[in-house]
Amino acid sequence: MVINLFIDIIHLFTARLRLLSKSHSKNQLELLIQLLQFTADNQGRSEQFYSLLQAHQYLFDHNFPSLLRNWVKSRLLELGSEKAKNLAINIVRFSNLIQRCPLGLQKSHLEVAITGYNLALEVLTRDVFPRYHADILYHLGLIYKQQHLLDFGYKSFKEAIDIIEFMVVETVEKDDIQWQRLYQEMVDTCLELKLYNQAVEYIERSKTRSLLELLVLQDLSLKMNSEVDNQEKLRQIREEIEQENQRLLLERKKLDPNIYHQSASQLSITDNTRNLFSQNLDYARINQLRQSYRDNHAEQPIKYKDIQHLLNDNTAIIELYILQDYFCLFIITHQQGEPIKWKSSKQDLRQLQNWYTRHIQLYNQDKQRWKNNLAESLQGLAEIIHIDEIISLIPHHIQQLIFIPHLLLHLLPLHVLPLKNGDYIIDRFSQGVGYVPNCQLLKIAQQKFQQQQKTNNTNSDNNLFAIQNPTEDLAYTDVEVEAIASTFTGNYSVLAKKKATKIALTKSPYKKKIYNVKWLHFSCHGYFDFQCPLQSGLLLANSFLKVIPSHADPSRYISVKSGKIDLEQCLTMSDILTWKLPNCRLVTLSACETGLTDFDDINKEYIGFPSGFIYAGSPNVVGSLWSVDDFSTALLMIRFYENLQLNHHQSSGVCGVYLALNEAQKWLRTQTKAELLKFILIKFPDVHHRIQVRVFLKTYPNDSQPFASPYFWAGFCPFGSYQ
Template structure:
């Protein structure tokens, strides 16, 4: 056992060497951690900071677990349903989050955190990993009775971690540089706003050869395999992503030429079947297993600007989940940004551009993402157009940038907020180093 532990500590020091007291002492004075756990008869929440001698434990009533199970079953059923019901899922998302906040007693949990803590790290468990906990509504603990969401209560940022062990590992990685970008841009050539997104984002980084973008047909698995990722500080995938609920290890980022040819023999191990029409060759995709093998020693951030890249194997009762974010963390990145559902192309492009724009300022990754999300939620049509015009001048972009946005939101009045629904801004989470 000692030999095994020594081997694990050498190659993946997140298990036997983990010491909770040491981890807690390394927290700063302004950070709180909320870790969830689900037992056979209740929901448990552990709340701790550097100052708490023992974690504060919040326990639900047995009926709350029943309510959560029913809520979760309905949420997943509607999300996985056909296109008509998926609209219902999207339209009902705000109300569903209200219900979830009540079931989880989020107000009572947040009240246990002292006001000096302005940064929050959430460590979900099982099904809770699938949900945008950062967007849950709370009542202001100052007693004003004003409703806000968790992100607004913690102005230094809300982020996530798969576990305390992986968070500790991520925190040890010092990656100050942020000039070299590697990006995958629209390998399937069917995402309207992905090209716009990456074209703007690459303007924030050094010119080639420091920055390298694989565009559409060039973004093949062979091209990925040939890259030495150790030279890049940011890795950005703007493409399709799919999570396989039945076999999570077959989940993947879809690259160019991955569509299964009609003449190919069916092979359940080799292919990822999304529908009768959509079948992808996993040998032409970047799967979870292959992510674990990447070398990201210089990487500061991996951004997965794609659908369902933050979903995990929620049937696994282990604290360490199977999913793309943990794969990139283990591969060497201290932080990953990923999504919890099938996201909208335009809103994702706007959110990502604003996220990277925020990162030019001295702020954490989590805060940059949070502020971009709140901006997208609250931005009026006129504010979006003014922002696009300003960005066009700053980066010498084609006027097409503003015109494309204007075309998409033309049905809204100038004072309306077209992306106010959580569906448009709440899907993305910052995972790892805070």
């Protein structure tokens, strides 16, 4: 259809072309029309386009932009709205081809592309065609960057980002890779301009957008303390936006193009195209709906000074970000007016990507080799990331560190990267090392922690609810939960084995117990679904199936390495996003792969258990990055809860989750066989469990450290509030 419309436009002009003298201008005009014809042909004929351009380079002089401008301006005066739109879209494609010219860009090429984009902006206006408008601004920004006109590039990228964030409902899951590249280009531009505060702000806006898109799909809000039931209101506004878009589309189609036949002297291109699409149409309503959705859906973008206010004097953030050619990081503290910036080389990024490919392939194909090689592999990662150099940039008074990863870095245990002096990163920071998905979720976690501190200051609120071994195939989860529960002096509830069903969690008395719980502990299997992260889940009773029922809905069942599982019997990410945990201090996921996110799909990057439970109301979550060992996990968790309870009693309820977990990890890796046997005598009352442990440790010398390998202890990470 676009091709046919454009051919009509060509025919309109061909008659006039014949009247021109055989001159340089005529040759330029012929070339322009031929190039536009190739562009309109949507059959991938870019080779012919560039061949034609190469053969007529001499015609691409300083007059060509004016020729393009005058030709488009005159054509728009003769076209109806739909044909004008298609002409503008074709001009954008033409400009894209010029911008990507493989023949070697010349200044005249870029000027032609800039002219084309600016003409298209006049037709594809922000009010009527916001997504097109943002796309054109993005490409304009790229050209300005190529010409080192960074201020103009910054302005173009800023306008494009403002548009896509304003209309989050209509851009969700549409061209999201391009929009994320828009943020990357903006961050790169900020770095070139040395606008480091703004670079951090746009990184955060990029990461928050990914989370917002997840919530849009569920009609959920990222706003704190909303006065309304947001889910229903957001769903209603989204439907109204769709209806209003349809109404405007129908109204545009009704416009009579004949009323726009006016001479160029009567109307400028700006006035003409504005009238062409806007006369008798009211866009105020749809913009009002977009603003209403955004107001109810999310807070304003977080500013650098607000990020600083989230930190105390002894805590720093390391914000990581991966761009097209390099990765970078920013060290943020409460005191410094701008972050400390560090930037990798292109080679560093290639090495990081290659390292991860080898790491994940080995993990999926040969778990034993992966375990054996993990310590050496982490040493290689530390060198690629230049971790010693980065740590040296952190002010010496900093005692606590928060990582905010990006893409594949979410899947790596950054807190246990080895330093040259033989320590791990967790040894360097005395108050602990943890993670947050982004600063918006850190803000939410901090606010929820502070709210809880005001309302839950008594020991009577110090209650535990645990899910224990629902699939009945984990040897040490029973002793893990029993030992943890014993530290709560009777103030606990356990839903164990076959009783731990999804239905039980949704009914009284357990539904109310979960709503009021302070410490929520899952000791069970977990899995992460990279194809559909919202289907990732924790396996409850009746989850495993030997045979899928005949005539069953296949979307209800997925395959994991252990067999088929029934999603309706699992606690999935979709379920968790609907939970309310107003009193919960910590959710511990003593299960496999519960700290993972999907980094291959950018807009699913923050679909993970940590984000889900923080959103549900818990300021802290502990999850794992790989399939963890059952026995070492039990030991780690028992020690972790001992640390939490000790801190709880000594610090008037202020429990440092980062520190409690990090200390448990240090303890487990340094314990000798003899020390572990003493610990087990106290914590494992069951004789059968003691015998199992002795068999496990039999081959180790008494002074050896059986769990020194990072595999046994490094996989667990603390997420959320650092307090």
